[in-house]
Amino acid sequence: MKKVLAGALIALTTVLIYRSFVEHRSTETILQENSMLIQEQIKNVSKLIVTEGHFAEVYNYADSKELFGPLVTADKKALVVVNAKVIISYDLKDIDFEIDGEHKVVELKGIPEPEITINPDFEYYDVSADYFNPFGAEDYNLIKQNVNASLLKKVEASTLRSNAQNRLLSELSKLLVLTNSMGWTLTYNEKPVVNFEQLGLFH
Numbered sequence: 001m002k003k004v005l006a007g008a009l010i011a012l013t014t015v016l017i018y019r020s021f022v023e024h025r026s027t028e029t030i031l032q033e034n035s036m037l038i039q040e041q042i043k044n045v046s047k048l049i050v051t052e053g054h055f056a057e058v059y060n061y062a063d064s065k066e067l068f069g070p071l072v073t074a075d076k077k078a079l080v081v082v083n084a085k086v087i088i089s090y091d092l093k094d095i096d097f098e099i100d101g102e103h104k105v106v107e108l109k110g111i112p113e114p115e116i117t118i119n120p121d122f123e124y125y126d127v128s129a130d131y132f133n134p135f136g137a138e139d140y141n142l143i144k145q146n147v148n149a150s151l152l153k154k155v156e157a158s159t160l161r162s163n164a165q166n167r168l169l170s171e172l173s174k175l176l177v178l179t180n181s182m183g184w185t186l187t188y189n190e191k192p193v194v195n196f197e198q199l200g201l202f203h
Helices: 002-045 137-157 160-181
Strands: 048-066 073-091 096-100 105-110 115-129 185-188
Touching (some): 002 096, 002 160, 073 137, 073 160, 137 160, 160 185
Antiparallel strands (some): 096 105
C-alpha cells in the first residue's frame, strides 16, 4: 500500500512539474513570438514619409560699389524668378525603440527629426552690371542663400510642415493600435502613450 501511495505521489509530482515546465515554456514562447511580431510590424511601419509642396519667389537683387566716393557708383542688378519644390520627410527607419518582452512594453526612445529639402529652379531676368562691378560667383551664391532663406520662411508659414507632422502621427498611431491589440503598452519618454496627438511632439 505504501509503495502504491509513494508511486502515486511521484507520478503526481512528475505531472505537476511537467505541466509547470510546459506552461512556463509556452508563456516564454508566446512572449518571444509576440516580440518578434511587434519588431516585424515596426519594420513594416518604418518607411520614408514624404510631403511635397511647390513655392514661387520673385527676388530683386541689387548691389552698388563706390568708385570715387558715394557720388559715383558701379551698379549691378538682376530680377530672379524662382520655382521651388520643397520636400519634408521623416525616415522612420531611424526610430529608436526597445522591446521589453517580460513586461510587455514597447518603449519609443527617439523619433526622427524632419528633413527639409529645397530644390529651387532659378531664372534670371534683366541682368545688368557695370564694368567695374561685374556679376561673379559670389553674387549667385548670395542670391541662392537669400532665396533659400526666404523659401524656408514660406515653408514654415505654410501648412506643409503640419501636413507632414499629421502623416507622421498617423504612422505612429499604427504602432499604438498594434500594441494595444496585443495587450502590450507603448511608452514614450517613459510615459504610456494614450494618444500621440496629446503628446505635444512638435511644441
